[in-house]
Amino acid sequence: MKKIVKGLGIFILVIIIALIATPFIFKDKIKTIVLKTINENVDATVAFNEVDLSLLKNFPKASITIDNLNIVNKAPFENDTLFNADNFILKMSIKELFKGNEDPISIESFSSENAKVAIIFNKDGVANYDIALKNDTENNTSENSSFEVNFQNYTIKNLQFIYLDESTNTKVILDSIYHEGSGDFKNQLLDLDTKTTANLSFEMDNKSYLKNIALSLDAVLGLDLENSIYTFKENKALINQLPLEFDGFIKLMDAGQQYNLSFKTATSSFKNFLGLVPETYSGNLNQVKTTGDFMVNGTVNGNLTETTIPKFDVEITSNNASFQYPDLPKSVKNILINTRIINQTGIVKDTYVNLDKLSFTIDEDVFNAKATIKNITENALVNAELKGVVNLANITKAYPVKLEKPLSGILKANAITSFDMNSVEKSQYQNIKNSGSISLTDFNYEGPEMAKLFKINQAEIVFNPTQINLKQFNAETGSSDLKVTGVLDNFYGFLFKDQVLKGNFNLNSNKFVVSDFMTTTAADTTTVATSEALKIPSFLDCSLTAKATTVVYDNLNLKGVSGNLTIKDESVLLNNLNMSAFGGKISLNGKVSTKEATPKFEMDLGLDAVNIAESFTQLDMLKSIAPIANTILGKLNSTIKLSGNLTNEMTPDLKTLSGDLLGQLLNPELKTSNSKLLSALSSNVNFIDLEKLNLDNLKMALSFENGQVQLKPFTIKHQDITAEIGGTHGFDQSMNYTLKFDVPAKYLGTEATNLLAKLTPSDASKIESIPVNANLTGSFLNPKVSTDLKQATTNLASQLIEMQKGELINKGTDALTNVLNNVKSKDTVNKTTTDTIKTSTKETDKSKDSIVKNALKNLFKRKE
Structure with missing residues (x-):
């Protein structure tokens, strides 16, 4: 007995050693087979980290694991990844490892995890998946392949499948695919039992039509491998919660695939229609009360080739249906749907949609719509009719739409339109036929792009055969009001083709407060909310004639504002903008752009008889340019040319300001008591009374850049004293100015007067004026004044x-x-x-x- 136990132990030990050692013995062989199979069959760049062989992982089966497998296309899809997976596992019988080098290894199953497949058709119709080597020799046929497919089962976990057609700008994404199948592929006829779940998204022309629609399919497929025919047998499919059943088959051919399918809803409850909507938006359907039916029936028959598609006819109908959510007060009743999607020729462009009837009632409001869309893929022809009333407030009362703010307002429609997409793209408005109107009243909107509640009191669009008129648009936000009328040039291009909205408009406002249109945001919970820069919409390309009784900008009240604005490319061109402010008139031409992260502006300002003290104290920009102006009582004519950046509050960023100013004073009075600088100057040059200076019609010129202002020297005269003034100062109030006085000797004090008394009148008249210099440094708030007056008196003596x-x-x-x-x-x-x-x-x-x-x-x- 001991010998038997001992012998059994030795046998088990040998088996364990063999299981551990065998992978090392056969690893190079397997790696060689994998590389040989790739090189003989694939015209692409294939890479992987490692090929491992294990006898323990799936004992009693052997498994080959290919880690980080990547298949990358060559031209014309160079560097595009066709397939990649974290791992790809092949399973087989252990005895397959002992076959000769010329005998194919039989694969019983495979699995993959976290894989991605990207199928691309370029604009020329070439596909990236066609990577098989084109070999005509018998030596490279599938019969001589290094691997032989004899699957019993397979598993795919978390696969992402992307289909992109660049010619039609169509994108289909099947994400989070979990699929498994079992069947005996040794037989030419077999039943394949499959289970599949996935999420479907669909985009066309960069617009999302479906997003993460849940799909599932449990199906038994009859496989005729010899004739490449796949037949739907027992099956149950769900699109979200809409059940579908399939009958028929798909056959693979050299030129494509042949389809002979029919499908229908398993039941006819209207709840199936609500099941089409993702659960995120439809809520819990289990407790929804519904009446009426909903049916989907369709057939697909024909060949899918490079030039044709199968013919199909899909019918979606519902009669006298209704639904009500248990926790909502309103119901939707009298629902009628009659829609067909048809292709009778097998040519893609002949596909058309016929929405013959769509109608529903909420309370007493009835809404009807009908439309046809033909020639979808080349030049879609659209005919549509809308008629009815919708109280927007009832939408959230009847359907669990998740909105940050509830809707309100009454939408009325009675319009007919007919157009083709080529005419929309080319702005050939003569080919677009419209009639009727659409109106919206008492609509309230709140959103992140608006600073305050935006109220549309009345809006109406009137459709004429040649144009679309914005008949009225009366709105309020904050304390601002707007009235807009005008013509929309490419309304359909804006709706359907992401084109900019073009038009010509007239805007009138009694009060327009700029801050009402500026949003605020908080960096975190500990900081105070700060304003974001006002963004000029990129979708606007229009001209605007504006008039406003009052415009409030920062701390300014501008009256009688009028002018022309051109909005384009996230910029506003201001032309002949006029207003009343500071007791005078202001004219303005320029440009404001918010296209870059930092808004920029350039302006030409004209000031006509504006109050100097008011304008140069209320405007930080002017205050920085001329701080001394607050000491002058009077009017100013000026032209100012300036440019720079704007802050988030849309005020000039003084650090970036540059430009020139030319000014002329009108009837000015100088008040030295308003300035520490002038007070200090007066005490140091007592030979002149600054407040008695005649500055009327005085002209000055200055330039500014990088926070520095350069004053071009100018001359003033008071009685028989003249002075030349020039220098610089900074926006930080620092200064460096020089005043050069030409002073008659009689003004230089008692010492000079006593000396002059000893001369005869004739000799006294020969004494020339004495130059006196004054230097102004420090800052306007803490000035330092120095003069050479003492030296001048000594020189006179x-x-x-x-x-x-x-x-x-x-x-x-x-x-x-x-x-x-x-x-x-x-x-x-x-x-x-x-x-x-x-x-x-x-x-x-x-x-x-x-x-x-x-x-x-x-x-x-x-x-x-």
């Missing part, structure tokens, strides 16, 4: 002394000449006097004062 000396010399010389002439005539000149005169003329090294003193002294000591 020196000048007067020189003049007195010269005058004295002249007088002494004249006196000597007269005395000498008198002495000579009487022969009384003595030698001493003569010697003195000679000596005085020779002593050039002595000062003039000494010469005069000695001469006069000697002269008056002589005896007569």
Whole structure:
């Protein structure tokens, strides 16, 4: 017995060692087979991290795991990934590993996880999945393949399938696909038992028509592998909660597929219709009370090839139906639906939709619609008719629509339209036929793009054969009111083709408050809400003639505003905009753009007789450009050219401001008490009364950029004093100005006056004006004033002394000449006097004062 146990243990140990060692023995062989199969069958770039062989993972079966498998297309889909999966597992009998190199390995099952398949048809109709090598030799037929398909079962977990047709701009996405099947593929005839769930999304022309529609299918498919025929047997499908049953078959052919299918709803309850709507929007259907029926019946018959599609006829009907949710007060009654989607030729463009009847009633409001759409894929021809009334407030009372804010308002429609999409795209309005009207009253809207509740009191669109008129649009938001009328040029292009909305409009407003149209947002719960920059809609391309009695912008009240605006490409062009403000008139031309992250503007402003103190204190921009202007009482004519960025409040960002200003003062008065700078200047240059300066019609020019203002030098005159002023200052109120005064000497104080009194009037008139310089530095709030007035007075005193000396010399010389002439005539000149005169003329090294003193002294000591 011990020998038997010992022998059994040794056998088990050998088996375990074999199970562990075998993968290492056969790993290279399997990897070689995988690479050989790929190279012989696929014209694409295939990559994987590793090929592992395991005997333990699915014992008693062997499994081959290909990790991170990627299949990447070559031209014309170069670098597009056709297929990738986290792992791809093939299962087989262990004995398959011991086959010769020329014998194919039989695969019994496969599985994959987290895979993605992307099927693309380019604009030329070429598909990216056609990657099989085109070989004509018998050596590379499927009979000599390294693998042989003998599936018993397979599993696909979390597959994403994407279908993109670039020629029609159509995209279908099947996401979160979980699929499993079982059947014996060793037989040519078999039944394949499958279970499938997925989510369906559908887009066309970048518009979403279906999003995450839940699909499920439990089906037994009859497979005729020899003839490639797949027949629906037992099956149950759900589209959301709408049940469908299928009959018929699909046959694969060399040129495509042949379809012979029919389908229908399993039951006829109207609840099936509500089941088409995703549960997120339809709510819990189990407790909904419904009456009437709802049926879907269809057939698909014909061949799908490169040039044809199967013919089909899908009919959707409902008669005298109703529904009411248990927790909602309103019901929808008298529901009639009669729709058919048909193709009778097998040519795609001949598909058409006939909505023969759509009608429903909520309370006493009845709404009807009918439409036909033909030639869908090439140039859709649309005929539609809308007639009825809908109280929008009743929608959320009858159907569980999840809205942030409930709707309100009455929609009335009585309109007929006929158009084709080519005419819409090319703006060939003569081919569009319309009649009737659509109106909306008492509509309230709240949304993230609006700062405040937006109330449409009355809106009406009138359809004429050649155009669509916005007959009226009366709205309010905050304290603002709007009245708009005009013509819409491409209303259908805006609705159906994502084109910009074109038109010409007239806007009138009694009061327009800019902040009413500016949204606010909070960065987090601890911060105060801040405003977002006003965005000019990108979908507008229109001209607007505007008139407003009052426009409130920041802290300004602008009166009688009128002008023309052109809105295009997220910009507004302002032309001949006029308004009354600050006791005068303002004209404006320019541009505002919000296309970039930071709004920008450029403006040409004209100020006509505006109040200087008001305009330059209420407008931060003007206050920064000319801080001293608040000291001037009077009017101003000015032209201002400026550009820069705008803040979120749509006010100029002063750090980015640049431009020029030319101004002329009208009847100004200077109030030095309003300025620390002027007060300091007055105390340092007391020879002039600043408040008595005549500044009338004074013209000034300045430029500004990078927060600095450059004042072009200009000259002012007060009585017989002139001054030249120039320099710079910053928007931060720092300054560096120079004042050059030309001051008559009489204004330079008592010392200068006493000196002047010693001169004769004739000599005093010869004294020229004295230059006095003043430097203004520091800031307007903390000014520093320095002058050279003391030096100027000293210079004047020196000048007067020189003049007195010269005058004295002249007088002494004249006196000597007269005395000498008198002495000579009487022969009384003595030698001493003569010697003195000679000596005085020779002593050039002595000062003039000494010469005069000695001469006069000697002269008056002589005896007569």
